Amino acid sequence: MRFTRSVLTTTAFAALALGATTALAAPATAAPNTTPQKVCGSAYKTVNSAAIGSLGTVYLTYNASNGKNCVATIRNNPGAAVDMALWIEVPDTWERGEDYGRYTSYAGPAYVYGKGHCVDWGGGISNVHVQVYNSNCGARKEHRVTEVR
Secondary structure: OHHHHHHHHHHHHHHHHOOOOOOOOOOOOOOOOOOHHHHHOOOOEEEEEEEEOOOEEEEEEEEOOOOEEEEEEEEOOOOOOEEEEEEEEEOOOOEEEEEEEEEOOEEEEEEEEOOOOOEEEEEEEOOEEEEEEEEOOOOOOOEEEEEEO
16 A cells, blocks of 8 residues: 555646646645645644645644645745645545645645544655654554655
8 A cells, every 4th residue: 555655646747747737726825834734724733743744734624623634835934836745545545635736835735534543644745755654543553755756
């Protein structure tokens, strides 16, 4: 499954590099003070995050009232549109959400139902990508991978 996700992410970024303009969501714009709660919703609390080099951060949030997780990738310095991406998956149920495109400030949101399950998630800005596996599931140790492509 991880190989498939890496292939899909690589393919998406390759398409963007070649000038494809189709994205899974409308281009997002936001003020420099964008927060995960502004992207996902005020009921979502940040439960984990991963730096995407010095370019920004991908955030994992959770809404205890509905059991959903949300991810958002937010740039440190908004500006001209660049390739951005995020994904989230619940391995137990194969439920998945993703977003990729050329954005000025943030990518997302993407939601999955994750109550009682581990989640895998990640994001990317330009050529820097981070992936987190076995996240937020008690005693299991999460695994992080950061790549520059």
